[in-house]
Amino acid sequence: MKFREFESEARESLLQAAKETGYQLSEVELISPPNPELGDLSCPAGLRLARQARKAPGTIAKELAEAIAAAPRRRLVGGVEAHPSGYVNFRIEMGAFAHEMLTSLGDGQEVDLGVSAARKRIAIEHTNVNPNKALHIGHARNLVLGDSLVRTMRRLGHDVQALNYIDDSGAQVADVIVGLRFLGISEEAPEGVKFDSYCGDVVYTRVNQEYEKDPGLKEKQRLVLREIERGEGEVAEFAGRVVSKILAAQLQTCWRLGARYDLLNWESHILRTGMWGEVFEELKRRGVAVLETQGENAGCWVVKDQELGDDKVLVRSDGTVVYVAKDIPYAAWKIGLVRDRFSYAVYAEQPGGAVLWTTSASAPQGAPPPAHPRFGGADLAISVIDSKQSRLQKVVGRVLERLEGGGSQRYLHRGYEVVALSKASAESLGLTVEKEFVHMQGRKGIYINVDKVLEALREKARLETRKRSPERDEGWVGHVAEALAVAAFRFELVKQDPDKMIAFDLESAMRLQGDTGPYLLYSYARASRIVAKSGVARPGTSEGSARKLVHPKEVALIKLISTYDKSLLEAERYLSPKEVATYAHSLASAFSEFYEAVQVNSEPDQELRSARLAMVQAFRAVLRDALGLLGMEALDEI
């Protein structure tokens, strides 16, 4: 977009000037000046060159600035000044800059990012909730981070597969089956209670209480686990049905939050298709997995790797496979290191119409398999998994590198810190709390359900919306309230740095004002209202009218709009959609200041009015785009 063009012009002119004045300038560092009066872009070139040239930084800056001024003018560079401190400061040629920007964006249509990165096939794994409970806010952080990353990568032109891994053969599922089968707990949720929530809140927690009272019950769990792993028999079939019901309920929540997936990967299929076996053989052959003959791991197949520190067991002495080991063939499949043995079937149609596929352990009988998108075989795999599993993810990454025979780094772990409960929120669950936060614990029922938070948010938003629009019908108010609730919730989880733990506080998460999702929707709606009232959807601009945009708030908004692409590139570089969230908030804030500072529709100067209107349209186009990446719905009225 425009600002990057300005940057490259500034960079080129500085390099040219350095050549002419005889300075050895290898790279041009560009920073934004501390305040706009100094310029729009700064380069500390004088400071950089002072030592080798044995001159004062200010002198060098002056020479460079003069050389640039003497050179032929560049399109977007309006002025160059040397600062005595040694900076060369560039000023944007606002007439041309604003005009060109508004020509491409001022009609409020699609945003052209102008990025041409190499298109990659990327597999992004996220959500991955055990199918034995409803989503809690910790799962939501994973989903929001992952889904926003999927959307951002796609927006940058990559071919992205969104994967959701279903651990259908683990202990947590077995616990629920034990409860329903051996403790006489009802197989049906009470009226009005979602099945995932019932299994997690009632069955799972009850079973864990019973384990403590009756250690013998653990034997039942092992029995169930064996049956599920075998994949045959009445218990396994029953477990399959329960898992499906829970998953269906979970997906309702995921979809409500705006997440869409391309494929469900089932843990049980990795064993059943023989993919584990194939990879295990390869690991043995390459000496990545070795059979331990002595010590505490005697009889186990382990990975020994200096980078990992302690040895990691992959196969137990009884021949069963540990959890992380199953992640290896899955990861290998993602980046095409193992033959794709999965069959694929349609699982569901998601809201909006996109098909959700599922792996299948066996080819369908009779009818020919349906045509499906190409899964697996990606250039890059990204796993969104909380930081507690960093070590295990490092094991997977290292093993893959050795499988591949090189350090290609095609498997990336996007970690993030957990969500805990604030003191106040934990106390609202009836806990007595000493510390400032409490970690959630599924088996003890210490967590906050996503559905409950969304319902509370929606109700609050509904009342606020109703208050502002008493004449509107229930349907409209409900739609707006839902969009506000999702925006508030997602923004709360995505805006924070992934490396920081969130102490989730229900009360502050309920806010609809300040640094929140609704603030973004509000600024968008205000802009839309200006356009609606103007009666002009595609305001024309000229360089002359664009030159009239001189108010500091106008200039600030133009500049910010033109840097949208940079926030996406940062998000890609750091696998961090927070960059987009931060940008969107700054943008909305710049618009609010613009909105308060100048009038659009009542501006008497027709040219200026038109230029401002084009700016509002450009703002809408970019914010709408960013909101889309964050999984929020831009509404013209709220």
Added chain:
RNA sequence: GGGCCCGUAGCUCAGUACGGACAGAGCGAACGCCUCCUAAGCGUUAGGUCGAGGGUUCAAAUCCCACCGGGCCCGCCA
């Protein structure tokens, strides 16, 4: 014992990746702004030894070192 992460205003956090000019928001506090495009907004004021100490540098919240405080991981659990 080994490894990873965090520490910035009363509270919650941006800014740290690539060192740069007076360290920014939100919440909370005080005050102000709707005969004007949505006040879910905007403005003003108050509030900071950037955990503490050394080092590198013309320049450090940012890089390096050891330290303090907090969280997490180091299972033949998932």
